[in-house]
Amino acid sequence: MFQPLLRITPPLLSSKSLRKSLFSSLSRQGHIFPIAIIGSGPSSFYTTKYLLDQNEDIHIDIYEKLPFPYGLVRYGVAPDHPEVKSVTNTFEEIFQSPKNQSRLRYFGNIEIGQDQTKQLSLSSLLSHYSAVILAYGAHSDHDLGLPNEHDISGVLSSREFVNWYNGHPDYQHLHRSKHLVDEEGKLRKIKNIVIIGNGNVAIDCARICMKDLTDLAKTDITKESLEWIEAIQTDLESVSIIGRRGHVQSSFTIKELRELSRLTNEQQPIPTVFHPDELQLGLTEASKKELDNNRPKKRIMELIDNIAKQSPPSESRKKIEMRFLLSPTQLIADPTDQHIQSIRLQRNELTGPPHEQKAKAIADEVQLPCDLLIKSIGYKSISIDPLIPFNKKTNTVNHKDGKALFESNSPYENKLFVTGWLKRGPTGIIGTNITDARETTSTVIETINSPKSASYPQDYDPIEVIQASSEESKNVFSQSIHWHQVQKINQVELERGERQEPKKLREKFTTRREMIQIAKS
Numbered sequence: 001m002f003q004p005l006l007r008i009t010p011p012l013l014s015s016k017s018l019r020k021s022l023f024s025s026l027s028r029q030g031h032i033f034p035i036a037i038i039g040s041g042p043s044s045f046y047t048t049k050y051l052l053d054q055n056e057d058i059h060i061d062i063y064e065k066l067p068f069p070y071g072l073v074r075y076g077v078a079p080d081h082p083e084v085k086s087v088t089n090t091f092e093e094i095f096q097s098p099k100n101q102s103r104l105r106y107f108g109n110i111e112i113g114q115d116q117t118k119q120l121s122l123s124s125l126l127s128h129y130s131a132v133i134l135a136y137g138a139h140s141d142h143d144l145g146l147p148n149e150h151d152i153s154g155v156l157s158s159r160e161f162v163n164w165y166n167g168h169p170d171y172q173h174l175h176r177s178k179h180l181v182d183e184e185g186k187l188r189k190i191k192n193i194v195i196i197g198n199g200n201v202a203i204d205c206a207r208i209c210m211k212d213l214t215d216l217a218k219t220d221i222t223k224e225s226l227e228w229i230e231a232i233q234t235d236l237e238s239v240s241i242i243g244r245r246g247h248v249q250s251s252f253t254i255k256e257l258r259e260l261s262r263l264t265n266e267q268q269p270i271p272t273v274f275h276p277d278e279l280q281l282g283l284t285e286a287s288k289k290e291l292d293n294n295r296p297k298k299r300i301m302e303l304i305d306n307i308a309k310q311s312p313p314s315e316s317r318k319k320i321e322m323r324f325l326l327s328p329t330q331l332i333a334d335p336t337d338q339h340i341q342s343i344r345l346q347r348n349e350l351t352g353p354p355h356e357q358k359a360k361a362i363a364d365e366v367q368l369p370c371d372l373l374i375k376s377i378g379y380k381s382i383s384i385d386p387l388i389p390f391n392k393k394t395n396t397v398n399h400k401d402g403k404a405l406f407e408s409n410s411p412y413e414n415k416l417f418v419t420g421w422l423k424r425g426p427t428g429i430i431g432t433n434i435t436d437a438r439e440t441t442s443t444v445i446e447t448i449n450s451p452k453s454a455s456y457p458q459d460y461d462p463i464e465v466i467q468a469s470s471e472e473s474k475n476v477f478s479q480s481i482h483w484h485q486v487q488k489i490n491q492v493e494l495e496r497g498e499r500q501e502p503k504k505l506r507e508k509f510t511t512r513r514e515m516i517q518i519a520k521s
């Protein structure tokens, strides 16, 4: 049906001349390679960019379950980090580029999955595209493993909390939920927040809760969450960030700790407090070895030492506590309304060789008052369809260089690919997706080059075929949001932000209904 493409490896991908010759050789064949990408976060956009750059016969349809794109950039990155969010400009350019005009489409408000409530099935995409790339990230949580963590109120995962304050339509119910509102419908008073886990997401949550409202009000944080933060800051005294291992093994990065330690609220510094005994306990011989030749970690240790040396200003009523070597063992709820009241933690010590040290419980226990518990122990990916070779131990898709690996023969072998958190697990910054996307791109191109892969005539449109297959799928596409409609929503959000007092970066729509209404207006 078509001749094999050249094999492309990442270093060659950037070669303009190679690209040119590849383009012309492929165009002559008169065939296209339509590819569906599920998800529209950073991993999806980087993969889209590299695929379109490499091969002019590749056409891409991005499917997103929400009307608006950008995934973690819009709903995960903290609102007070607009410089990180500005990567969406790069993503917009991919759509605006003239060379991509007829090769790239966006279908928002279409969910892919296998169960009845989902809108389009993965198998139907696999049947009508040359390849399908899974890029839907991680939208579930790990548990602490405590008996009542799902039964009592006031216990949220950082993912839920972050999605809520960033305006994700599926998390806006939290504002009126028992977690934040009491039985009389009033916002709960919150004096002490405890965050389990000490990665950058934990730091984001702590900073947002303690941040000066004047600064926060200018960001794209939602109106409702800003009101909540304003209300809780009256009583809020402490946010405790809890690491199960020592400070040497902490997961936050230096920039985020520095920013936290410089936080002020109403011109008062908010001290970041370390406990010297915990720093001492964590500095085992193995920890010292972990620091050898590890310049970035050593710099974090220097910063911790500097912060720990500063004595907190006596006038400060609020503080952020960085606690280490503690693991939660019991969540204690108020017997009258079953809302969290305090948390019991076991003291740990470190055991094991350098870089493999684990937390081991020792006798002591600590109890902390807690009005809101945020579990920030990592995001978790889930499978959206049983035909995905999903590894339940790693919560990622089994793959080789981005190609899904099936245990037994599957008709979808060489058709299903993966990129982003679903491929490598929930770690890394936005830029980590660049290398990841390059690898998946290279594998996709190499695979569709195989004579077994499907290519289609130039005028083939997978959407037409899918729509023709059933009335339901026709309906699905009639409700979808296209790229020019995304631009409309974007424009209205920016204008709404301009009209706020003080001006905000944007005022997001927090419901699908509002977004669809603007899109279709």
Ligand code: NAP
Pocket: 143, 144, 196, 197, 198, 199, 200, 201, 202, 204, 243, 244, 245, 249, 250, 251, 252, 256, 327, 376, 377, 378, 379, 426, 427, 428, 429
């Ligand atoms: P993370 O960095 O992997 O941190 C997870 C934390 O949870 C670790 O402290 C881990 O401790 C702890 N943990 C895991 N299981 C636990 C358990 N059962 N009990 C107690 N603690 C437990 O994850 P994240 O904070 O969700 O961040 C995800 C990624 O996004 C990271 O790569 C992060 O750097 C990135 N991110 C970056 C920024 C930024 O650049 N500003 C902002 C947000 C997120 P152990 O080490 O002991 O397992």
